Amino acid sequence: MHTPFIVALDFPSKQEVERFLRPFAGTPLFVKVGMELYYQEGPAIVAFLKEQGHAVFLDLKLHDIPNTVKQAMKGLARVGADLVNVHAAGGRRMMEAAIEGLDAGTPSGTMRPRCIAVTQLTSTDERMLHEELWIDRPLVETVGHYAALANESGLDGVVCSANEAPLIKERCGASFLAVTPGIRFADEAAHDQVRVVTPKRARELGADYIVVGRSLTRAADPLKAYERLQHEWNGGEKE
Numbered sequence: 086m087h088t089p090f091i092v093a094l095d096f097p098s099k100q101e102v103e104r105f106l107r108p109f110a111g112t113p114l115f116v117k118v119g120m121e122l123y124y125q126e127g128p129a130i131v132a133f134l135k136e137q138g139h140a141v142f143l144d145l146k147l148h149d150i151p152n153t154v155k156q157a158m159k160g161l162a163r164v165g166a167d168l169v170n171v172h173a174a175g176g177r178r179m180m181e182a183a184i185e186g187l188d189a190g191t192p193s194g195t196m197r198p199r200c201i202a203v204t205q206l207t208s209t210d211e212r213m214l215h216e217e218l219w220i221d222r223p224l225v226e227t228v229g230h231y232a233a234l235a236n237e238s239g240l241d242g243v244v245c246s247a248n249e250a251p252l253i254k255e256r257c258g259a260s261f262l263a264v265t266p267g268i269r270f271a272d273e274a275a276h277d278q279v280r281v282v283t284p285k286r287a288r289e290l291g292a293d294y295i296v297v298g299r300s301l302t303r304a305a306d307p308l309k310a311y312e313r314l315q316h317e318w319n320g321g322e323k324e
């Protein structure tokens with residue numbers, strides 16, 4: 086389904102989204118609506134993007150008790166996104182409840198949105214995991230374990246760093262999605278991301294989708310940056 090490039094629309098308003106998307110007119114994109122945009126614009130922003138022909142990943146990272154997640158997902162199923170997510174740290178029962186909610190809320194005759202689980206945020210490193218969160222297993226082990234749990238709970242894939250994509254495929258099978266943020270061109274700053282991978286390397290590692298925000302949204306010429314992304318994903322070097 087869709088292009089492998091998920092464009093993170095991390096903007097505070099619909100107006101800014103429209104301005105950013107103007108150069109892409111006529112090109113169906115796969116876009117991501119996260120907390121910043123959704124909390125300002127609500128479900129209407131998803132409807133708007135779908136009307137423009139874009140596929141939508143609604144990245145709200147639900148993490149709560151199972152009943153709350155189930156009821157929230159029941160509502161989100163009607164918003165019209167193609168992909169939604171939860172935090173795997175909510176556990177097996179919460180992830181199962183997410184799927185139950187989506188199944189219950191999906192209007193008949195339409196596809197239920199795919200649902201994936203965040204393993205470890207790409208801004209997390211070993212030090213943070215051990216010293217701040219007091220999780221004493223190696224980070225990569227926790228990613229593999231959370232992915233297996235998500236798979237057993239009936240989810241369609243995970244959010245992880247592209248570095249972990251081979252492990253995800255090995256543990257959960259080729260069709261289990263590896264959706265990978267923390268993508269940067271080789272000559273860019275990582276900002277708050279830690280587990281960072283270039284577009285070319287992400288493809289080599291087996292990522293199904295790469296999530297790209299600031300490399301596009303803060304580029305002087307976003308269309309040119311998107312073309313560079315396509316070029317490098319396809320194995321090309323920087324021109």
Ligand SMILES: O=c1ccn([C@@H]2O[C@H](COP(=O)(O)O)[C@@H](O)[C@H]2O)c(=O)[nH]1
Nearest residue numbers: 093119205206207266267296297298299
């Ligand atoms: O582990 C995660 C989960 C989600 N994200 C989201 O992806 C984009 C990345 O933006 P960049 O500007 O390319 O860093 C952003 O919307 C995050 O909320 C993530 O980065 N890591």
